[in-house]
Amino acid sequence: MQVRDCLISAPGKAILHGEHAVVHGKVALAVSLNLRTYLQLKASSDGKVSIKLPNIDTFVCWELSELKQLNPCLSGKKEEGQCLDPELVKRLREFLGVTNENLDSSTTATLAFLYIYLSLFGSGEMPSLTVCVWSELPTGAGLGSSAAYSVCLAAAVLCASGAIPTPLKEWEHTTGWCQEDLELINSWAFQAEKIVHGNPSGVDNAVGTWGGMLKFLAGKIIPLSRVPLLRILLTNTKVPRSTKVLVARVKDKINKFPSILIPVLDSVDAISCTCEKVLNEMTREPIKGEHYNILEELIDINQHHLNVMGVGHPSLDTLCQVTAARGLHSKLTGAGGGGCGITLLRPGAAQ
Ligand SMILES: Nc1ncnc2c1ncn2[C@@H]1O[C@H](COP(=O)(O)OP(=O)(O)O)[C@@H](O)[C@H]1O
Numbered sequence: 510m511q512v513r514d515c516l517i518s519a520p521g522k523a524i525l526h527g528e529h530a531v532v533h534g535k536v537a538l539a540v541s542l543n544l545r546t547y548l549q550l551k552a553s554s555d556g557k558v559s560i561k562l563p564n565i566d567t568f569v570c571w572e573l574s575e576l577k578q579l580n581p582c583l584s585g586k587k588e589e590g591q592c593l594d595p596e597l598v599k600r601l602r603e604f605l606g607v608t609n610e611n612l613d614s615s616t617t618a619t620l621a622f623l624y625i626y627l628s629l630f631g632s633g634e635m636p637s638l639t640v641c642v643w644s645e646l647p648t649g650a651g652l653g654s655s656a657a658y659s660v661c662l663a664a665a666v667l668c669a670s671g672a673i674p675t676p677l678k679e680w681e682h683t684t685g686w687c688q689e690d691l692e693l694i695n696s697w698a699f700q701a702e703k704i705v706h707g708n709p710s711g712v713d714n715a716v717g718t719w720g721g722m723l724k725f726l727a728g729k730i731i732p733l734s735r736v737p738l739l740r741i742l743l744t745n746t747k748v749p750r751s752t753k754v755l756v757a758r759v760k761d762k763i764n765k766f767p768s769i770l771i772p773v774l775d776s777v778d779a780i781s782c783t784c785e786k787v788l789n790e791m792t793r794e795p796i797k798g799e800h801y802n803i804l805e806e807l808i809d810i811n812q813h814h815l816n817v818m819g820v821g822h823p824s825l826d827t828l829c830q831v832t833a834a835r836g837l838h839s840k841l842t843g844a845g846g847g848g849c850g851i852t853l854l855r856p857g858a859a860q
């Protein structure tokens with residue numbers, strides 16, 4: 510079987526408010542970044558499936574005959590992509606020799622690729638191909654590299670399998686995927702995110718699929734088309750961390766102290782809603798210092814809440830202190846525990 514070659518890209522994201530709380534059904538506000546992940550898929554005729562992931566030093570190649578033995582025997586599953594198939598995950602973990610829960614980057618990315626490849630091709634003829642993924646995003650730093658990777662994988666494999674059309678003809682300038690195709694991409698990207706994160710909310714893959722700024726609530730994606738121009742400084746503490754571990758840590762804390770943590774999540778929800786209201790006002794009336802005062806206070810309160818949830822880090826405290834000494838307000842973005850922080854810059858802030 511010969512598949513169609515394709516080149517796909519997806520953006521990373523910054524979460525303004527609502528990380529972690531969004532996993533528990535609260536509102537999050539997120540925006541796409543001009544830092545992207547790229548995937549090139551090429552048909553091959555060597556009877557092999559290869560993945561090249563230079564950002565995480567991963568280069569793996571399998572014989573098609575090996576992969577055929579893992580055949581999930583699914584039929585017509587291309588439309589779904591809602592729940593992980595536990596049997597297939599189990600077989601893939603055995604195939605890769607995985608024994609523990611917290612996998613390294615390379616095994617995680619490989620597992621996500623094989624899951625998508627086998628789910629979408631496993632019931633029919635399996636094609637020989639090479640997939641190469643590279644990114645402008647730092648890996649594991651809170652900017653949604655896992656979601657951008659997942660969106661690229663889902664879009665490329667769906668496209669190669671013929672489930673959605675090729676994104677860009679030579680004479681076109683913008684992608685032509687319809688809403689239904691994007692929803693299919695998003696649902697399969699969500700599956701790949703589940704392999705990486707364990708229990709993702711879906712906000713990161715939604716931003717990776719649709720781009721722009723959006724409000725996310727319990728799986729519902731609400732694009733925010735009227736938002737003011739905000740300048741945000743992004744700082745990478747370069748402290749490595751894993752979203753999966755941090756999401757699990759917050760869950761444990763909620764289970765241990767529900768009456769203490771649930772009000773914190775509710776407060777984060779109110780922060781996201783208040784922030785959305787202020788951003789909306791800023792597009793309808795002249796922007797005032799008071800708007801910025803509120804946005805800054807919301808950032809400070811949320812950062813305290815994230816510390817209460819147990820996802821802070823001394824490097825992020827340093828970011829908050831260093832920027833506060835210059836009158837600026839910062840919070841972590843993404844899963845925390847290191848990774849990146851955002852700092853709101855007022856218009857005219859000195860270089
Ligand atoms: N460019 C990439 N190539 C291969 N795998 C990637 C890439 N970017 C991200 N990943 C996968 O995503 C994981 C990081 O996900 P996560 O902990 O959620 O951090 P992030 O905040 O960057 O999304 C990596 O360990 C790797 O498995």
Ligand SMILES: C[C@@](O)(CCOP(=O)(O)O)CC(=O)O
Nearest residue numbers: 528529651653709710843844
């Ligand atoms: C912590 C969380 O809210 C965002 C995680 O983002 P990232 O993987 O750190 O980029 C988890 C989620 O929403 O799935």
Ligand SMILES: [Mg+2]
Nearest residue numbers: 653655656752
């Ligand atoms: Mg992630």
